[in-house]
Amino acid sequence: MDKIIKYRKIVRDFMQEIADMHANQEGVETEFLIDKTERHFQLVNVGFLRRVRVYGTFIHIDLADDGKVWIQQDGSDLVVAQELEDRGIPKEDIVLGFHEPSVRKYTGYAVA
Template sequence: MKGEDNIDRDRYQVLRAGWLQKKGVYGVLIHIDLRGEKLWVQYDGTEVGVANELMEAGIPKTDIVLAYHSPFIRQYDDFAVG
């Protein structure tokens, strides 16, 4: 977009790409946005859960938003609401 060439968007993704049998595979495994002081987990396709890994790395639950949950559900998930 015009005028946005140098804007940092603070969006991070982990992708997988390769082959499964004879078929090419490509997709997002993790998508996290940084908004203010919070980590917004937009998508988590891992078994362990990226939020758990973030907590093990020392990031408190109050700084992690499970954005893939609706705002209504977030009030009950023990993480930041937003």
């Protein structure tokens, strides 16, 4: 199976599980956004929590042409990189895009 197809399924399934876990938040909806090419995935919270506006992307993952999985945002209680690794994506194919490039070499994950 092509690496991008395999990783797309892993990321899609993971993101759907997280969206489903957040589905019962009172006043806040979790939207699971995927582009037409299924290479860009976001989980966004939208709504109000105790009269305070909630809006923002808390997980954002991109699949690059070279097969790398870029975690652009991890604002969850999970360690998204570890979750993806546990599901079959090797560390050398995961980029922690939320770290500046000079720091990535110390993360144990791909630099780019």
